[in-house]
Amino acid sequence: MLTIKPFRTIIWGLMMVLAVFIHQAPSTAQKPFTCEDQFFLTLNSNPTSLNEVLIDPQTNVVVFKNLNANIPFNINAAGFRIIDNLIYCLNPILGTLIRIDANGQPETLANLPLNLNLSYFAGDVTPDGKYLVVIGTGYPFGGLAQIAEIVLIDLELPGYPTTTIPVNRVGQIFDIAYHPVTGELYGYDSFVQRLVRIDPLNGAFFYDYPASGVPFNSGSLFFDAYGRLFAYGSPTPTTDQNQLYQIDPVTGVSRLLFNGPPAVASDGCSCPYTIILNKTVSDEQVFPCTDVAYTFEIVNTSNRPHEGIRLEDQLPPGFTFVKVVSNPVGGNVTSQPGDSFFALEDMDLSNGKFEIKILVNTGPAAPGIYRNQAVLYNLPAALGTKRVSDNPDTPVKDDSTMLIIRELAFDSIFLKKGLCEGVEAVSLDASSYGSSIGSALKYTWQDGSTGPVFDVTTPGNYRAMLTAGCDTAYVFYEVVYSSILLELLQNEGPGSLRLGDSLYLRSEVINTGDQTFYQWMDPQPGSVRCLSCPETWVRPFNDITYTLRVENELGCLDSATVQLTVEKNKRVYFPNVFTPDAENVGNTYFYPSGDQYTRISNLAVYSRWGEKIFEAMDVAVNDMNAAWDGTHRGQPMVPGVYVWVATIAFLDGETVTYSGDVTLVR
Known part of the structure; x- marks a missing residue:
């Protein structure tokens, strides 16, 4: 699950470049919010709208629920004040202090002596509710954004007097937020895409966090009651803000949480004081x-x-x-x-x-x-x-x-096990019938022992009781004497065969059980024709030992082995003279001969000047398709000595290159 508390109220604000200011008469009784760990922001759609932002539990997507779609001026630099449970913010176009209530109704409180050549996007209320802290940033034509000042707006004194702390540094911080536990002030600088700590009393900015995690551009910043920091922003400066991020205030590492509706800009605050x-x-x-x-x-x-x-x-x-x-x-x-x-x-x-x-x-x-x-x-x-x-x-x-x-998946299971010949004891393991339950499962055998495994040395009937809470199931075992004996035979001849030949192996089994299961072990994969048969053909390419393992339905086992030697005849014969015009057909072609399983990867014949006059590829020895008839391009070659090179591939995978010469006689 996500660590954010979704379905927390969020009220969001987007600025419009142009806005019409309509003076609101001060409200005599604004309705306070109930502080329940909400997030507050505004959306700016001309007119500005107040929205509740929810996380859809089915799709994990941010959705906006409109609370007031008719705020007639821009608002930004918002902060929640715990003293009266109202939102304080600015109209950054006119430099007025605004207060918003739970119905989304704004009230204009005062005209502030702000420098309207600056943009006041970032703001939050101090945890004690005394000040609305805002940052003024200049955007010179063709230059970098310049943080010019921090303004403390006193929310307790009449007239809302301000204190200005000069700042002179490059930065683009669109929102700030106070940590509800430590009281420390944080901002996110979208210019360098990293978290920033701020001392608002002396104007110090601490860029000691690395740029790490998912980079993004933030329009709004807010904490929840756990001290978890969130932001609404976009992956690039030129795209709409439509993603919710979480930032670790200890490490500065950010990660993407949810997608949401697009916004040109955003400003946020929260009420974590609850x-x-x-x-x-x-x-x-x-x-x-x-x-x-x-x-x-x-x-x-x-x-x-x-x-x-x-x-x-x-x-x-x-x-x-x-x-x-x-x-x-x-x-x-x-x-x-x-x-x-x-x-x-x-x-x-x-x-x-x-x-x-x-x-x-x-x-x-x-x-x-x-x-x-x-x-x-x-x-x-x-x-x-x-x-x-x-x-x-x-x-x-x-x-x-x-x-x-939960409940146990069965009431009773009945099993039959063999006490095999030559084995002193058989282990009855009941743990496999409760492997998905874990430590909640308890075992009790008929003699009172409580382990999952019970060793039996004599035939008889045994019982394991499985208990999970007050749910009970039983595994009943019938243990009987059993044996299985195996003899492995070969049909004929000694324990050797020529490379490429096959041998028939068979077995004889004496089994006191009802079923026999066969399993051949093949050290050379593919050399055993049937791995689960009582008899089979084998065709090894190297000296080998085959093992047959047999088992009956009661778990009794036996095995036997047979060792085979493979005789490898790798002799290949090349004639040193041939006569294409001779009446003796056996001597009228030049080709290699040898074992029937040997193949010619490549055979080439060259003239005395090095010209290739014949080539055959990927054919068997003794194959006339690999034979040279003494011609080149349909013309008989003159008598003489010709050089040949042959690459031969043997059945066991070995490849050997031979070379020599042959005399053509007419």
Whole structure:
């Protein structure tokens, strides 16, 4: 699963080069957001729209859900303020401070003394809610982007006074984000495609991260409550932003997560200052009557402690609470062993991450899928009063934790095994019938032993009981005496044969079982005609030892071997004189002769001046197709001495080159 919490709200903003500013009368009662680890951004489509961005759990694709499609001016440099749960941002065209509520309604707060020759794309609110921090960047014609200043906009004092910290460095940072745990400020410089740490009080930028991972250009940057950093951007500066990335804030390594709708530019912020609840289970698949551990991970990044929190988990049908394994937050456990629920009341949550682990027994539950969710109650209204648990192993927000109850694949199996002649004991191995179950499977034999293997020295009936939770199956064994004897024979002659010849091998078997299985071992692959037959033809090219292995259905074995010697006659004869005009046909052609399995790879005849006057390729010796009749291009050659070169290939793979001369007589 992806580590991001998808289906977290994201509100996105894209700037338009031209926009019409319509002054909004200050709202007397803007509706605050409920801070639930959302991501906020805006989309700019003239007019600007406010959107919720979701991750489709079926396709893992980013989708936009529109919240307000009629914001009449550009907004950028957005940040979420935990003090009032509202978004603060700029209209970068006019230099005005804007505040947006949960309905997506903007309110203009003040005209700021900003340098409108600069672009204010990047911004975020400090974790304490005091400042909206923005970066002003200049884009000189034909030159590189130049970071000119950091502006601190005071959100507490009347009139929203500003403090400007001068900066003079090349860079292209389109968004910044505060880490919810460390309070450190990060940006992503798309010019060098790497993560940057920023000290907003003195204007220092730290480029100590390497450019690593998936390179991209970022339009928006935001953290979640776990301190995981995300960005929406594009693989190149000239393409629309349509991809969601994750960046490791420790190493700076980035990776692509999901694709999404295209955007010309984007700006983002998030509300990671909240309480979240995750629930996991120690084993995703168990058997009935098994103890499993549920872990509740509570993360408080709201920057304040909370008292009187209640955690409740209604267990699946038939499941019962056993005990608390660990609890670092205190409170009162009101559930008793055997209850169908777990309840922990009056918890005091300070900032940080806490894990509560409990043990639950599944009971004799029927096979199937069991889901449930825990709930945190008594949260502050700004955080939503309650929080349902999320399964962090799926890309779906606020989904239940799943546990699968399995069953053994069989009730009883009956097997027959042989106590073979010459063998003191036979091992009965029941582990293969529960290999997919693992350590949850327990073995009990008829004598009380508990290993998966039981050694038997006498015939009889034996039983293994396999137990997984309270599910039981049996493997019954009948052990009987058995034997199999093998003799390997050859049909005739000594234990040798000529290269290229075949030999017939056969076997005689005495078997007390009902079935015999044959397996020939062939050291020279392809030399045994039938590997599973009681008799077969063999054709080796080298000295060889064949082994036949026989086995009956009870597992008793025997084997026998035969050694064969291959006589290799590699003599090839070339005539030294021939008479094409002679009446003796046997002497009227020049060609090599020899063993019938030998082939001529190449035979060439040359005149005294080195001209090739005859050639034959890839034919057998003794073949008239490889014979020279004493002519060249249809004309008889004059009597004399001619040189020949021949490459001969033997059946065992050896190749030898011969050469000599032959006298043509007329």
